Amino acid sequence: MATSNFKSELEVPVPVDQLFSWHENPGAFERLTPPFDPVTIKKRKGGIDGGEVHIQMNLGPVPLTWVAKHHDYIKNKQFLDEQVSGPFASWEHQHLFEKIDSKSSKLIDEIDYKLPFGTLGNVFGGAFTRQKIDQMFAYRRNITKNDLISQSKYKGKSLDVVMTGGSGLIGTQLKAFLNTAGHSVENIVRGRPQKGELSWNLDNKTMSNLSGKDVVVHLAGEPISKPLGGMIPLPWTKWKRKEILESRVNGTKLISEHIASLNNPPKVLVCASAIGYYGDRGEDLLSEDEDNGNDYFSHVVKEWEKAAQPAIDAGIRVVFLRIAPVMSPLGGALQVLGNAAKLGSSPPVAGGKQWWSWVSVDDVVDAIHHSIITESLSGPVNVASPNPVRQGEWASILAKVIWGRFGKLTGLIPVPGFALKAILGEFGDVLALSSIKVDSSKLIDSGYKFRFNHLEDCFRHLLGKRTEENLQ
Numbered sequence: 001m002a003t004s005n006f007k008s009e010l011e012v013p014v015p016v017d018q019l020f021s022w023h024e025n026p027g028a029f030e031r032l033t034p035p036f037d038p039v040t041i042k043k044r045k046g047g048i049d050g051g052e053v054h055i056q057m058n059l060g061p062v063p064l065t066w067v068a069k070h071h072d073y074i075k076n077k078q079f080l081d082e083q084v085s086g087p088f089a090s091w092e093h094q095h096l097f098e099k100i101d102s103k104s105s106k107l108i109d110e111i112d113y114k115l116p117f118g119t120l121g122n123v124f125g126g127a128f129t130r131q132k133i134d135q136m137f138a139y140r141r142n143i144t145k146n147d148l149i150s151q152s153k154y155k156g157k158s159l160d161v162v163m164t165g166g167s168g169l170i171g172t173q174l175k176a177f178l179n180t181a182g183h184s185v186e187n188i189v190r191g192r193p194q195k196g197e198l199s200w201n202l203d204n205k206t207m208s209n210l211s212g213k214d215v216v217v218h219l220a221g222e223p224i225s226k227p228l229g230g231m232i233p234l235p236w237t238k239w240k241r242k243e244i245l246e247s248r249v250n251g252t253k254l255i256s257e258h259i260a261s262l263n264n265p266p267k268v269l270v271c272a273s274a275i276g277y278y279g280d281r282g283e284d285l286l287s288e289d290e291d292n293g294n295d296y297f298s299h300v301v302k303e304w305e306k307a308a309q310p311a312i313d314a315g316i317r318v319v320f321l322r323i324a325p326v327m328s329p330l331g332g333a334l335q336v337l338g339n340a341a342k343l344g345s346s347p348p349v350a351g352g353k354q355w356w357s358w359v360s361v362d363d364v365v366d367a368i369h370h371s372i373i374t375e376s377l378s379g380p381v382n383v384a385s386p387n388p389v390r391q392g393e394w395a396s397i398l399a400k401v402i403w404g405r406f407g408k409l410t411g412l413i414p415v416p417g418f419a420l421k422a423i424l425g426e427f428g429d430v431l432a433l434s435s436i437k438v439d440s441s442k443l444i445d446s447g448y449k450f451r452f453n454h455l456e457d458c459f460r461h462l463l464g465k466r467t468e469e470n471l472q
Contacts (some may be wrong), residue, residue, distance in 0.1 A: 005077035006111040008137045014148045016105035020076045028174030034139040036464035049073040089114035138471045151181040154373045159183045163220030169331040174365045211262045219270045222247040231339045233280040252307035260314035273320040277301035280434040287439045288380040319371040324357040324384035337355045346399035346410040350390020357384040360452040370448045382438045401459040405455030
């Protein structure tokens with residue numbers, strides 16, 4: 001049974017001890033797991049110095065458990081992962097760390113693996129497996145380098161961060177990002193808190209004492225959509241509209257009033273908001289100074305931000321991140337429309353001329369971190385790639401990334417706007433029909449550098465579809 005080999009090298013502009021610590025801190029596994037091959041940690045014992053992890057993964061529709069142990073730990077030099085049981089006949093992954101100079105270092109990943117079923121496994125699965133590994137490590141190199149560059153901008157003490165919405169798409173990645181940087185993160189949860197968690201209750205208007213905390217990140221709110229099977233969006237009911245509004249306004253008000261009452265409050269409150277504040281604005285380029293729109297969701301966002309006024313009045317720095325639709329195959333527009341595109345449908349909607357602002361999930365995480373550490377930043381801040389696209393182009397790029405030269409076939413049958421409106425009602429406007437083209441100059445001028453400026457690069461990163469020349 002032949003052994004296959006893989007090797008990856010990455011130079012990063014940080015000292016070797018920082019590179020090693022990033023891998024040793026909690027959160028590294030979560031940051032390095034690509035969303036195009038998601039896994040779940042079922043059990044974890046210890047860390048990279050002799051620990052063991054049980055991972056739930058899927059091979060197509062078949063669930064598998066992969067058990068790996070860590071050994072051969074030498075601080076700032078190496079550690080190894082070895083499969084105890086799982087999908088491979090054998091798997092050993094050596095992580096090597098080399099000092100280049102006092103300000104830069106190199107990460108070397110070397111993997112020796114054997115596929116099951118011997119020669120038959122190599123014939124039918126060898127190329128597929130190698131392609132998966134190539135895409136996974138291209139993703140890992142991008143995350144590792146960009147996270148370390150971003151984290152290196154902060155030179156202060158480790159921060160004590162508390163966060164609502166920590167179990168969501170953005171929150172899970174933000175917690176992992178902050179943990180790898182050495183910060184402490186506690187989730188604020190409903191119900192009985194577990195070890196390392198705090199609690200709040202919107203009905204009783206009570207929450208854990210946040211005195212002495214450094215930062216509050218407020219991400220919680222009723223999701224605007226929970227598509228059936230990750231594919232079929234549902235229209236808003238009266239109950240849904242009520243929950244969307246009240247969860248955002250009441251949660252923000254509770255946090256703001258609480259921290260405003262403290263003698264030693266957090267220094268900064270970072271609140272998630274949305275570019276839905278502006279409403280359908282056609283060809284206008286929208287800065288943070290623009291008035292809100294006149295539709296339901298614009299009203300929601302206006303009231304959402306207004307609810308933080310007690311914190312502002314108390315002298316706490318408050319940042320409202322008006323976030324564009326977040327690109328991730330694990331949720332939102334890319335999940336719904338990406339699944340449809342995989343089935344052969346990625347058409348223009350209502351003519352496809354409406355502007356779609358967008359942002360990668362990694363840029364959202366990075367922008368939150370930037371907002372925490374940039375003391376000059378406050379008030380509303382647009383978080384969207386500086387290169388918005390029209391909806392028809394968005395759909396065309398997605399189809400190209402998934403299907404290559406056959407992508408054009410997925411857009412042959414356009415979707416009329418009235419059909420979407422008839423099915424989804426007002427939510428159809430928010431999902432696809434509104435034209436919102438925002439200007440991110442305020443964020444960029446504060447020193448933020450986007451990881452993904454162009455939609456195709458973003459899709460290829462998130463979907464594991466890098467071209468051959470971009471795998472290295």
